[in-house]
Amino acid sequence: MARYTLGDDDLPHAAEFMESPIGYHSPGLQRVLNLMRGGALDGKYVLVTIEPCRRWALARLPGRRGAPVSIVSGVEYTSQLDAERDVFRRRWHELTGKELPF
Amino acid sequence: MLKITAYADRISCFPGETVDIKVSATGLRAYDAELRRIIQGDINPDGPGYRDELIAVDLGGPFAAREQTIRTGSYGLVDKTARLCPSGSFTLAALIWPTLPGRGRQAIISTGTVQNGCSVFLDDNAMASATLTDNGRATTAASGTPCRERAWYVVVASYDTQSGRLAVSQTPVKSFPNVDDLGSSSVPARGHAAPPQAPFLFGAVDTEEGFPGCFFNGKIENPRIYDGVHPHETIAEAMLGRTATPAPAADWDFAAGMRGDRFSDRGPHRLHGRFFNLPHRAVSGCGWNSGLHRWTEDPASYAAVHFHDDDLYDAGWQTDFTMTLPPDLKSGVYAVRLFSHEDAQAEYFVVLAVRARHGRNDVVFVLPTASYMAYANHRLGIDVSETEIGAGQLLQLDRHHLHLQEHPEYGLSLYEVHNDGSGVFYSSRLRPILDFQPKVQGFIGGSGSNIWQFNADTHILGFLEDRGIAYDVLTDEDLDREGVAAFDGYRAVLTGSHPEYTSTRMLDAYQGFLAKGGRVAYLGGNGFYWRIAYSETLPGVIECRRAESGIRGWEPGNGNYWHQFTDELGGLWRRIGRAPQQVFGVGMTAQGFDLSSPYLRNTSSHDPRAAFIFDGIEGDILGDFGLNGGGAAGNEIDRADFSLGTPPHALVLASSRLHTDIYLMTPEDLLDPTPTWSGTQCDMIRADMVFFETQNGGAVFSTGSIAWAGAMAWNGFDNHIATITENVIRRFAEKTAFG
Numbered sequence: 001m002a003r004y005t006l007g008d009d010d011l012p013h014a015a016e017f018m019e020s021p022i023g024y025h026s027p028g029l030q031r032v033l034n035l036m037r038g039g040a041l042d043g044k045y046v047l048v049t050i051e052p053c054r055r056w057a058l059a060r061l062p063g064r065r066g067a068p069v070s071i072v073s074g075v076e077y078t079s080q081l082d083a084e085r086d087v088f089r090r091r092w093h094e095l096t097g098k099e100l101p102f
Numbered sequence: 103m104l105k106i107t108a109y110a111d112r113i114s115c116f117p118g119e120t121v122d123i124k125v126s127a128t129g130l131r132a133y134d135a136e137l138r139r140i141i142q143g144d145i146n147p148d149g150p151g152y153r154d155e156l157i158a159v160d161l162g163g164p165f166a167a168r169e170q171t172i173r174t175g176s177y178g179l180v181d182k183t184a185r186l187c188p189s190g191s192f193t194l195a196a197l198i199w200p201t202l203p204g205r206g207r208q209a210i211i212s213t214g215t216v217q218n219g220c221s222v223f224l225d226d227n228a229m230a231s232a233t234l235t236d237n238g239r240a241t242t243a244a245s246g247t248p249c250r251e252r253a254w255y256v257v258v259a260s261y262d263t264q265s266g267r268l269a270v271s272q273t274p275v276k277s278f279p280n281v282d283d284l285g286s287s288s289v290p291a292r293g294h295a296a297p298p299q300a301p302f303l304f305g306a307v308d309t310e311e312g313f314p315g316c317f318f319n320g321k322i323e324n325p326r327i328y329d330g331v332h333p334h335e336t337i338a339e340a341m342l343g344r345t346a347t348p349a350p351a352a353d354w355d356f357a358a359g360m361r362g363d364r365f366s367d368r369g370p371h372r373l374h375g376r377f378f379n380l381p382h383r384a385v386s387g388c389g390w391n392s393g394l395h396r397w398t399e400d401p402a403s404y405a406a407v408h409f410h411d412d413d414l415y416d417a418g419w420q421t422d423f424t425m426t427l428p429p430d431l432k433s434g435v436y437a438v439r440l441f442s443h444e445d446a447q448a449e450y451f452v453v454l455a456v457r458a459r460h461g462r463n464d465v466v467f468v469l470p471t472a473s474y475m476a477y478a479n480h481r482l483g484i485d486v487s488e489t490e491i492g493a494g495q496l497l498q499l500d501r502h503h504l505h506l507q508e509h510p511e512y513g514l515s516l517y518e519v520h521n522d523g524s525g526v527f528y529s530s531r532l533r534p535i536l537d538f539q540p541k542v543q544g545f546i547g548g549s550g551s552n553i554w555q556f557n558a559d560t561h562i563l564g565f566l567e568d569r570g571i572a573y574d575v576l577t578d579e580d581l582d583r584e585g586v587a588a589f590d591g592y593r594a595v596l597t598g599s600h601p602e603y604t605s606t607r608m609l610d611a612y613q614g615f616l617a618k619g620g621r622v623a624y625l626g627g628n629g630f631y632w633r634i635a636y637s638e639t640l641p642g643v644i645e646c647r648r649a650e651s652g653i654r655g656w657e658p659g660n661g662n663y664w665h666q667f668t669d670e671l672g673g674l675w676r677r678i679g680r681a682p683q684q685v686f687g688v689g690m691t692a693q694g695f696d697l698s699s700p701y702l703r704n705t706s707s708h709d710p711r712a713a714f715i716f717d718g719i720e721g722d723i724l725g726d727f728g729l730n731g732g733g734a735a736g737n738e739i740d741r742a743d744f745s746l747g748t749p750p751h752a753l754v755l756a757s758s759r760l761h762t763d764i765y766l767m768t769p770e771d772l773l774d775p776t777p778t779w780s781g782t783q784c785d786m787i788r789a790d791m792v793f794f795e796t797q798n799g800g801a802v803f804s805t806g807s808i809a810w811a812g813a814m815a816w817n818g819f820d821n822h823i824a825t826i827t828e829n830v831i832r833r834f835a836e837k838t839a840f841g
Contacts, residue, residue: 023696030763040487047497048500049501066509069504
């Protein structure tokens, strides 16, 4: 459904996200996040709580009812903001084919 | 995964009464049970701390663990039998509107068993088909062409004992050039006996396991059986009401008994039947022509029933033990805690409200159980990708979410769509509701504790305990059943954090209570938004038709706006002329699930009428903290609106002034969309704190924010949001009338 595609013009928005992943965002960053956070359910990144509000594992949704959620092996976070930044980098790579340069 | 899940036959009871507990326990040999009073269910280490209290009562046990299963899928059953077809030959017919044609075999009409019986169904290729089975030997005929999705067909099947031919046909009610979906065929079936005199199933077939299966997805209308074989064209004409002959031997009317789960047979044998697992009734049928929208005005146009393979009403589990509540138990929120010494993780809470029969306190907290049921086992974070956009952060799944994802048989909430994409109209508590427990987290509770509905409401319970405010509890279900009498003896009524779903009798009860001088503190947001209906005959279930507007994941479909249970128009209370502003001063304006905001005091807050509210409060910024998004105004927020009915003398005490752009205007306000209706731009996106007096000494205080409760609980309930709330409740509990 999304029409917007990421490009180098979005690098400043990515930098803004890295500064402040949750909260007030510029319209440009919000548009980037709308693209990254929507889309297909199959393979969508989510966090699985290991310790409430303290520790999470990265996981991916199966996209259909009844199938198990897949844990991404070896990826855990003890900071919600670190999780946000890591998933942003992963999504940036998946959407642009490039590593985020910072 | 969860090794124990359970539910009770009741959600609200008085001391001394009994409750049946139904348990499924796997991977364990035994489990134990104890009764606990729930005080504070949030397990956020930055919160006030989990707290419950063991009640000294022996519930028996340990209990042997056993697995109980849940079987979804709706169907109709006629369990009486008669000699319908003396000739031995027969013709079966029905109108169908398939919604998942080609998704496996789906039964339309069946009778008998797998070994000896007859069924009319859509086959794997969506072709109308008929099978005769005789001592396990099956003969099948198929129409030869698939049915289209969401199109009406007359399906006819017949068996002629003379010629030994089994025939089937499908006739589209509406034809299109170059679309060939008319089909028929017949096959030799010599030697088959006529089907046994056996019960009929509609929308399912008896399987070898002894349970109904092969559920139909879509609408079925007016199944019939005729004695003898008749030309299929003639039967198709009869099914469409163009001829009255021949006379059917059984003629099932799905419009009869609409408010409940029964249907009738207009034929001579009166083989009446019953629906199981709540298929959608009061839905437009084949003959509906958009002229009338209310099923009572034109029942013949509402003779269709929409079946789903994932419908669920009553899980039907066996009772594992019956608990008798101590006769002197004080009113409160309790839970039967089921646990096992074999695994510390194996724990499940069956939550109950215990009411006060005598010696009521001045304050009563209304557990918004209709809203708990609306959200019961909701899958917003696992079924709806865009939930992450609304949350403004990655979604977090705890173990109850993981269990739910792997076990869709626990049933859907009013937020889901069925497997065929149609909205879920009914939600029941006669099944384990995994998110109706303490200790669970939500998807959209904002940054922080991330709790929602029941567990979020325990912030209010914890506050009442912390401040030493004596209170009773009752539930939405009590309010619907008893009306304003449920409030007898109380001076102050407290709502939960998100009492979104309200029946007519519930709303009438609040208004009646206020008219008599009662006081209501609405401690939440997006309350009293959707109209729902309880059933007079089916316990423990609510119905919701999300008609025309509102924030909604689905719409009910043309002609389907009136509730089955009550014959009331569904939708927003605002659309029905009873906007929440009229009763509570505020009503839903926006939602966002990232950050919450503080309120800023308005000049009205210095009005002497409001002095009691702000006693001991300093400064103009209120609630710049909280466990739910870091502020007191957030998640789902309400505004005062004098044009929608906020009383003219209401004081708008404080308002939030800024929200993130996750917060967007409600669709009912967004008549002509422009890119200006977001939290940083639109001043209608705000939470208003409101106070006003009512007739006969009553009063209303409303916070207009779900996040309010999470702010009350911040810093161990030691903060000025908690103080404001305490000021309001203590004054509301006094006898002195408001002037």
